[in-house]
Amino acid sequence: MLGSDLATIWAFLIATAVFLYAALDGFDLGVGILFPFAKDSHERDQMQAAIAPVWDGNETWLVLGGGGLFAAFPKAYGALMPAFYLPIFLMLLALIFRGVAFEFRHHGRKSGKKWWTVAFSAGSIVAAAAQGMMLGAFIQGVNVVDGEFVGGPLDWLTPFTLLTSAALVAGYALLGAAWLVFKTQGELFERSRAWVKQLALLVALAMGAVSLGTLGVDPRVTYRWGLTMTSIDWPTFINVAPLPIAAGSLCFMLWRGADLRQHLQPYIYSVLLFLVGYVGLAISLWPYIVPFAMTPAEAAAADNALALLLWGAIPMLPIILGYTAYVYWLFRAKVTDEATYH
């Protein structure tokens, strides 16, 4: 197999891992983001019980994203990580707080429990915000010369990255709310339905704003979408127009689904909404793995390393997806008081 084919396959696999991370850890981060809006401690216990058996597996996709980038695209990893130095550590520290809070919240006594409740929620919000900041910094491009990051330590902090950050927090909150619709009943189910409706609206606005902002970051993006401030290149735009239309429809279906008291559909619509945004980004940034500096082929590890990794991934990824699905199936039931209290 040619080296460039291997690099393309790996770029696709890592993009898939990152998407699965957003779709899965997104909902458990989202539950943390919604924590402050819960009625009481009992409701927060139920919210946490809805994600406790699966959050660790979800977060492993983040490790695959980082580890996979290191293994398959060491040069992209070596260029991106220093560029995102501060937001990465912000994210990691936030993930530490929220990760240990799953256990610690149950072991803390009065003030301890209060503290770990705040830590869980704040950790989820900060981790999501930091990821959103990196997403924005990724889209706006990284200052790389000869494979090495040459920008400043705060390049990732711009109005655009603040916008993407807010958008991702809202998006994860939507995933979280939709997951709670699926996993809860009674009063919390009703509250989660209301959250889904409000967040569907907010996410629709946020996606629109981020899309417009993305068109402004680089002429190459504008060209690809056939859109400029003053004119629309219809033959180009018509090919990509299904994306914004699909996004709008999904937001509407989310709203309707919440009204119709559907259980699983809102979560699926939210994931599809993420997918639409993700594909839109891929169209904007193709073929760069470090926008607008490195392509997968330029950043790839040696062919024999990519081939060895692929031989592992071909059997292991289906097995991983298989047992992950099985664990989700085992814990598919709605959360009951039984699961939280004895």
Place this chain on the structure above:
Amino acid sequence: MEFDALLLSRLQFAFTIGFHIIFPAFTIGLASFLAVLEGLWLATKKPVFRNLYLFWVKIFALSFGMGVVSGVVMSYQFGTNWSVFSAQVGSVIGPLLGYEVLTAFFLEASFLGIMLFGWKKVGEKLHFFSTCTVAVGTLISAFWILAANSWMQTPQGFAHAADGTMIATDFAQVIFNPSLPSRFAHMVLAAFLTTAMVVAGASAFALLTKKAIAESRTALRMSVLMMALVAPLQVVVGHESGVVAHEYQPAKVAAMEGWWETKAQQPTLLFGWPDEKAETTHAAIGIPGMGSWIVAGDANAEVQGLDAFAPEDRPPVWITFWAFRVMVGMGFLMVGLGLWGAAVWLLKRLDTASLYHRALVLAAPAGFIAVLAGWISAEVGRQPWVVYGVLRTADAVSPVPAGSVATSLLFFLVVYAIVFSAGALYILRLISKGPDTDEDPPKQTSEPPGTPLGTGVKSAATKEG
């Protein structure tokens, strides 16, 4: 010494990995211990094994959580702080870390959910299978990370590509590099011993305070058996690891032993104060010839001292020397406690030997201390190289400003101090409460199986705010 990005990055890596390793070192052994306990429970249906399982699984959940979150940090830190290293060696050891994620991390994380939350939901066979899977996952994970680290100690099977980066010429040689077998065995045994010391200390404490007598006696026997068998074996494996290090990394061994001069009849120093400026070890007390005999099998063999290496190729001596002594000291302490335990057991006084119980409580952290000291001597001893003899640590660091690294390091210190204190408090609280037992009438706070995690009754009673 200047606090530049290099030194700060080294301090940060040492601190974060030192913090991280405490938890895997404990959970690798604890996962296997839990698998044995659950197997014994299913085979014998004796409630002590179930009670012990449900007790230690809570401590496992706390420790595993801390291991996971501190481990995620590691998968990013190679890039944030050591981007040149990552770009240089990614094609060689990247796949090893990739395999660790694919074959171990997902396995552990997914089946952990069943292990912790499935006690009442799934059949007992599936639950047992999940516990075993998590245990095997921890061992697979240890294998890959030790393979990557051992390659950095004893690199082989690679070449330099046209762009200056390293590529593997033979992955079998990369993975099964010379120091892997002994270092992997050394680490796994260290993990088992670390767990045995904690279980022994906790059980001895319960016996001293007369709690859960049946459970604590059983757990004490299991841990003393492990100690008595594995601690002496660890001495043999550790020696083998030292022999390999002497063959491939003679400067490291010279620093560990405090040898400055190349000569025959190198001593084994029991005490000494290495002085890098004077190139000597002050106040050295040792056994002449024993060092040569240990590493070369002959007391009269000539063995290289640090004078065989240019000063810029020598590791920091004082810290390597002392970390090594602390590790070995803890190792022999564990051998001694294992033998002492075996002796009182043979005399049928294991349950009443309160002096021995007190010693076990005091020695409960011995495994952690040994693991940390051992890793310090292995990693500091590898300096000034990040890949021994191939890539210098100074040439591997990221182009990030010192201010950024100082900021992240400061936050790590604060956050890890909070998380560690809370985690240690909760674990010690559980240990001081001891396992639930069938002997007494059920206590108010006893929980039925199915919530090994939450102290549900308590959280229901205590409202936040």
